[in-house]
Amino acid sequence: MESNNDEPRRLDGRTVSGLQQALREQAIRAMNRGGRSHHGRGGGRHRGRPPGLRGREIGMFYRQRAMEREQQEELESFVLLQPEIIVKVQKMLSEYDSASTSTFRSEFENYFKSIRSTSFEQNMKEKLLESCVEQDDRLDEKMMIEYDEMMDNLKFQENMITREKLPVNTKKEEILNAIASNQVVLISGDTGCGKTTQVPQYVLDSYLSSGKASLCKIFCTQPRRISAITVAERVAWERAQHLGESVGYQIRLQSVLPHERGSITYCTTGILLKRLESDPLLNGISHIFLDEVHERDVNTDVVMGLLKEIISHRPDLKVILMSATFNTSTFSAYFNNCTNIEVQGTLFPVTEFYLEDVLEETKFANFPEEVQRKRPKWEKYRNKYKQSDSLDDYTSFIEPYARSVQDKYSKFVIEGIKNPNSEKINVDLLTALIFHISFNKPAGAILVFLPGYEAISKLHTSITNSKFYSAEKFKVYALHSMMPTADQKSVFSRPPENVRKVIISTNIAETSITIDDVVYVINSGKSKMTNYNPETKLQTLEEVWTTLANNKQRRGRAGRVQPGICYHLFTRAREFTMDALPTPEILRTRLESVILNLKMLRIHDVAQFLRKLVSVPDDSVVQTSIALLKRLNALDEREFITPLGLHLARLPIDPQIGKMILLAALFKCVDPITSVAANLSFKDPFYRPLGKEKLVDDIRVKFSKDTKSDHLMAANVITEYREEKRKGNERSFCYDNFLSISTLNQLEKMKGQFTDLLMEARFLESSDPTDPKNNYNSSNLDLLRSIISAGLYPNVAKVRRVKICKRRVDPRMDIITPEDGRVSFHPSSINSKQTGFEYKFFAYFMKQKSTAIYLFDTTMINPRALLIFGDGEGAGFDQLGNHFILLGDSFRFRTNRVSAEVILKLREKFDELLQKKAINPGPVDPESEDALLLGAITEVLNAGRFSGHPDYSSDEGNVM
Incomplete structure (x- = not known):
């Protein structure tokens, strides 16, 4: 180890220039030592060789040692702070006030004591000591009078x-008898x-x-916000009351609560989970209705697992599960073979037609032919994990079917269904069918099921x-x-x-929501589904075929007021290949958010709890999610939740995206970072027409404005779109730059949703993403890139060497990356088009x-x-x-020592700031000590490169 004389002395009494010289000399000495250790010749090498090696064995030994040294060098870099930055x-x-640190630390420790040290079981036992709700005779008498008045109401009688x-x-x-006699009852019934x-x-x-x-x-959970509102409104209307009397609802950021007792509250499943954080026994609640349990969303599965634990402590609590008629045995068995009551479904019969019938009836034959073109290998594999059939697979089941029905349908129909493109979403066919129904069928609303927002937007445009x-x-x-709740309700x-009313919807209208005047349903047979690949550690939103259960639900939306018709835009042959039931969401999603929610409920061993659910996720996925939360600093090494984890648990979004927007609020750069977050959460706004791929890539590079960032490129696009929209030029702007106007509008809406979340968490004073108060640092490029890396961490890659091909970086x-070894920039990334980089490190969101x-x-x-x-x-210290x-x-x-001390001190103080915000969330006052700390971090991030050694820039700095 080097002597103390080689270390920089304390700053007291030393000038900046003197310190700078000392640091430069130390850096040179350190690098020279490193150079000798890796490249020295002579006896040192032989002394390191094990005895007894001969011939080829000696060569293999040195080859292995060289590979180990190269790997060590690949993962090693230099970071030194300039002396003037250290002083500042x-x-x-x-000046950062440490006096307040001890105060809020004490509050923090008290606040987290129960979460970190008390288990869910212990918390329930403690809550048992609290007084339960007692009968109130005076209230009962008052509510009985109100009930009698409701029964006499003419409107109520008409509705009855x-x-x-x-x-x-x-x-x-x-x-009613089953609920009175049993603690858990399952009611299954078809839609309607x-x-x-x-x-x-x-x-x-x-x-x-x-x-x-x-x-x-009574609390009745719904899987969707719009369901909770519309069902509550319907029930209040049936009772000839206003919302807020005996019926109300509660969703995130919005509620109309009913009477405290003698009432029904329709809420999202997430609201019930939040209530369990403070009230694990659900004291005061007499009945929990879990509706639409067959959908198998994550929150519903988790709530069922929790209720199974709770009911043994609350024998007076009634749990009623409500499901579609399929697969009810799974839920009954989970609750010890509970009573199951089946109810028949739709009021009127529904006639079903399939694609071949639709083509015959509409005379539609305008399917595009398959276009064969030579694609680059990367493009062929880009959508590798999307569900699709090869041409051979499609032919194998459609050809026999086409032959079996060729005498029943016209020749153009048979040729149409044999075309693989007939199974794709075809806006022209949908439009033709809608107008065919409108002009040739009796009155009644048309409900169209499509997989996502983009398809909805295209069809809406085509119709209008x-x-x-x-x-x-x-x-x-x-x-x-x-969409905003007000728009949904219309x-x-x-x-x-x-x-003629036409509703174009995703599967949001599949269950719970009932639009009474729907007579015609058009089922595209497609939906969007999240899927998680544990090997690539990527979660994607994919367009997939619906299941038989989904189709049954969609068909059931027709026939509410009269006999209905359902048009399936897939063949009967395709239906034979469809799965019976959807895969439970907990088996096809990342689990970081689930784990954080369980931690907030004081469930410390989340892996053990998840093994008790109706469907048990793969343990490797659980452990991968826990490891990621640790690296995000959301969980500590003992798997206890941290201050940052507390914030992320409160944000109903992906933890990595949540961390990104939370830091954006603290550092006052909300507009660009919420654009990045929206883009990562939804989709890229560009489309790539055949033969125009290079032109689109060049436009993307133009929008990047030398930020060396695909993410900030997307933020720049949104900013320019907003400006062009203000001028009224948004359509030409999008056309000229191959941008989807519907996607950009959706990204803007998502930005508003993110700032609403930050407002709800009290990190912002304004929910406007563009408010200057939220954007003091939005032009600070290094800070923006740093916050993106903080959110995407630990997704980090390092450039070892750069190859130049035709004056551009070779993407190969x-x-x-530490976990993969060698990787490459995707050719569509703007960084594959650059001519050089200032830094060697890159954050990424998606790899494949x-x-x-x-x-x-x-x-x-x-x-x-x-x-x-x-x-x-x-x-x-290393060995040298x-x-x-x-x-x-x-x-x-x-x-060096001083740089390390400053960096680690900043990390420590920033963790303390997050603790402080866990207790007292709020915007950072520009004049506060908190702003001073954030300013110190910004100074370090903005600092220029140290140039005291000719080789230094090749480590932290320019890699060209």
Whole structure:
């Protein structure tokens, strides 16, 4: 180890120039030592060789040792801070008020004591000591009078006539008896039987009429926000009441709560999970209805697992599961073979037609022929994991079917279904079918099921631009989960006479939501589904075929007011290949958000809890998710939740995206970072026409504006689109730059949703992403790239060497990641088009393996950002006495003592700031000590490169 004389002395009394010279000399000495250790000749090499090696064995030994040394050099870099920056930052740190740290640390420890040290089981036992709800005779008498008045209401009596015609009414007494006699009851019924709206009312009315209303408080969960609102409104209407009386709803950021007792609250499943954090026994709630359990979304599966634990402590709590009629045995068996009551479904019969019938009826034959073109290998593999059939697979099942029905259909129909393109979403066919129904079929609304927002937008445009369309004859609505609630609710209004209503929806209209006047359903047979690949550690949103269960649900949307018709835009042959049931979401999704939610519920051994669910996720996925949360600093080494983890658990989005937007709020760069977050959460706004790929790539590079970032390129696109939209030029702007206007509009809406979340968490004063108060640092390029890297961490790659081909970077350059070894920039990444880089490190969101491992989107990042926002074991010395900071368990940065101290001090203080914000969330005051700390971090991130050694720039700096 080097003597103390080789270390820089303390700053006290030393000038900046003197310190700078000392640091330069130390860097040179350190690098020279490193050079001798790796490249020395002579006896040293032989002394390291094991005895007894001969001939080829000696060569193999030195080859292996050279490979190990090369790997070590690949993962090692230099980071040194300039002396003037050290002086400035240390001064700022000394001014940072440490007195408040001890105060908020004490509050923090008290706040987290129960979460970190009390188990879910212990928490339930503690809550048992709290007083339970007691019967209130005076309240019961008052509510009985109100109930009698409701029964006498003429509007209520009119509505009751309709309610009594619902199929579920035939099982009313059986259902009430089963609930009274059992703690858990499963009610299964087809779509339209009335179970969602009627059964909770049966229970409430039984308490009201018997004078026990004060003992009744019903919560009914829905998988979607719009379902909770519309069902609550429907039930209140049936009871001739306003929302907020005996019926109400609660969703994130919006609620109309009913009476505290003698009431029904429709809520999202996530709201019930949040309530469990503070009230694990659900004290005061008498009945929990879990609706649509057959959908198998993650939250519902988790709630079922929790309720299975809770009911043994709450014998008075009634749990009613409500499901479609398929696969009910799974839920019954999970709750110890609980009672199952089946209810028949739709009111009127529904006639089904398939693609071949649709083509015969509409005479449509305009399917594009297959275009064969030579594609680059990377493009062929880009959508490798999307569900699709090869041409041979399609032919193998469609040819025999086509021969079997060739005498039943016209020749053009047979040729049409043999074309593989007939199975793709065809806007022209959809438009033709909608107008065919409108002009040739009796009155009734048309409900079209499409897989996503983009398809909805295209069909909406096609209908409204058609020569057959007129605003006086048609009302066209879009229904999508990301649309504002007010827009979603408009689809339930009935149009004037002789006006055809068309609703274009995702599977949001498949269950719970009932649009009463729908008579015609058009089922595209496609939906969007999340899928997680544990090998690539990537989660994707893919367009897939629906299941038989989905098709049954969609068909059931017709026939509510009269016999209905369902048009399936796939052949009967395709239906034979469809799965029976959808895969439970917990088996095809990342689990970081689930794990954080469980930690907030004080479930410390999440792996053990997840093994108790209806469907058990793969243990490797669980462990991978836990490892990622540790590296994000959301969990500590003992798997306890951290301050940052607390914030991320409160944000209902992916933890990596959540960390990114939270840091954006702290550092005041909300507009560009929410653009990045929206782009990563949704999709890229560019489309790539055949033969125009290179032109699109060049446009993407233009938008990147030398940021060396695919992510900031997308942010620049959104900013310019917003400006062009203000001028009224958005359509020409999008056309000229191969941009999807519908995607850009959706990205803008998502930005608003992100800022709403930050406002709800009290990190922002304004929910406007462009508010200047939110964007003091939005032009600071190094800071923006640092925050992107903090969010995407630990997805980090390092460039070893750069190859130049035709004055551009060869995308096959030497890039490595610790877990994969050599990788490459994807040709579509703007960084594959650059001529040089300032830094060697890159953050990425998506990688995929085909002929090689490709990084699809990348951002060049300052290695100092990794050291401040990353994880690691802190500073130390190598065998030669060189200072280093370890990033994770992979990258090692050689430095000096003072630089290491400053960087690690900033990391420590920033962790303390997150603790402080866990207790007292709020925007950072520009005049506060918190702003001083963030300013010190920004100074380090913005600092120029240290140029005291001619080789230094090849490590932290320019890699060309």
